[in-house]
Amino acid sequence: MTPTSKEQCDICRLPFGPTTRDQHNRCPFCGKSFLRVDAATRHTRTCRARGDQPLPPIAKRGRRTRACDACFRVKVSCDSKSPCGRCSARGLSCVYGRFCVDPSHRPGVPAVPVVPVVPAEDGSAGSSPAVSPPRESRSMVPFLLNCTDPSANSVNEILANEPEKDVETPTAWEVVPLTDSVLGAFTIDPRLLFAGFLNQNLEPPEYDNTLYDHYWSGAVPASLTLDDEFAARVQLLLSELLHFMDARPQLGSGNDRFLLQTFFASAGCQMFMSSFFRRRHYHSSLIHWPTLNPGKTALPLLLAMLLTGAAYSHWHEAKRDIGFSRRLHVLAEKYIFNKLKMCAATAVGSRSSQETLEILQAAYLVNYLNIGINDAAVRQRVMAKRHPMLVAFLRTLGFMADQQHELSTEADRFVYRESCIRLVTWTFLTDCLFTMFFNNPPAMTLSEVACRLPCSDELWDKENLSVSDIQGVNDGIPPDDFTLKNILSGLLAEDGRTNGTATAYQDLTVRHLHAAIFALQPVIVNCRAMPLPDTVAKALLRALDRWRSLWSSAIDRVPADQRPWLGLVRHAPEIAWLSRRILETGVTGQGADSIYLRRVTTYDLADFHQFIKRYGGTRAS
Structure with a gap:
């Protein structure tokens, strides 16, 4: 039977393969299919099966010049007819093979086996498990390969494709009713709210029409409802930023004032806050959302939260003015640190x-946000100036010590103390990240982190804390004096853990172990930098073995349906594996030609990425 026009290629007149018509919506690395091209594009950039393979070429916007193959080869004008006038006059075969969308129709291209497409649970059109890289080529550190790829614009784009937290379980959250003032903002195309971020040709961005419905249909904290107090706070922040910019003309041009006002549109700000809340599990849970009141939050923290939410939302997909985006980050950074x-x-x-x-929380958030931008100058400013400044203020203001603030209720005192613990802990872990990724000298020491480990996320996210909840924080494991320093001492001890602490180590959570593997990084750097005896490297390798055993036990206690919400924590085994490879290559001298192992501070990830590709190791077949 002759195939119909819908079943054959309009160019080659050859039949399509069963799934060829969806190839442009399919990831070329893992085979997962999507209903939309833009969703497939976002997934392709962060696909874990990509490894070190290059991204497909980006198609240019606009109408394509259409010439037959013969005219294209000699670079002459073609009238695009079938056959064209030039080929007809010369008796040539006129074909348009370059425009065929089916790779199997191209000469010399082997046929791709067709595999069934099965529905995916994440709402995509389907996935194809059979289309995947060979087992021997799968990297042991796929996430690190992706996030250190020099071609990536920002690590935040990788995080933005992580799944959102299910927020419908807690009864304290309620669905936000849309007031008339909010609905009024959507009587026009929402893209016009970001008109300043269109490209110079005024072409509309790749826009997901379901984006706003997605944010408003779910449950969010009642405190994030766009009310008059919240809107007034946003306007006050905008006013302060405009005055701050006027006093420092180098921070922006006249057009930036308009773009800044566009960014702080009230409805957009609520979307950014909602995005930050839904993705709060990605990295560091500094904010106590049950008691957060955006209408009374310090303006620097409100600004940092809005920028983080914008980075984690689809706002970054718009073809915006990249120059303004960078200037906005510089403006926010200077404003926050000035405050x-x-x-x-x-x-x-x-x-x-x-x-x-x-x-201080705002300073940490903006530092971590900027370090994810693939810009050496921005990273240098953060690591050489802003991060040491934050650490110095934490020391000067006494936050390194256990904070006991006089507040009215026991719950308020607990939230304040826990907020300080999380701020100091994550600042130290970020310092360790700088040491591992960029060979940046440590700005903090482990002995300074004398506070106890952060409490569980379940308790931290609980709305109404009772006295029994607070008193029961330390009833379990780890105890109040079981600090990060104690964990590392046990991992590095020659005779292992004592009977008195064995139970404590076995009950460590994945978040505690994630902190421990980062806390080992300064020790590993010292081992590489100083002429220490081989016993030090052996002790570190033994500590990594113990860590792996503890991690296997801890991750088994996490229900499978809760593991997607672990955020960056779930990639801790990759950090552990790469730490082992750093030690092994240093001991054996295998990495003598690696620029990364020369311990020179850099502000880009190219050297680290090359080390991962060459020495990170692959899974055995």
């Missing part, structure tokens, strides 16, 4: 306030 200096000058010698804590 921190002013606040620290008045807080020295007195007990730190909630406002001081929130500004």
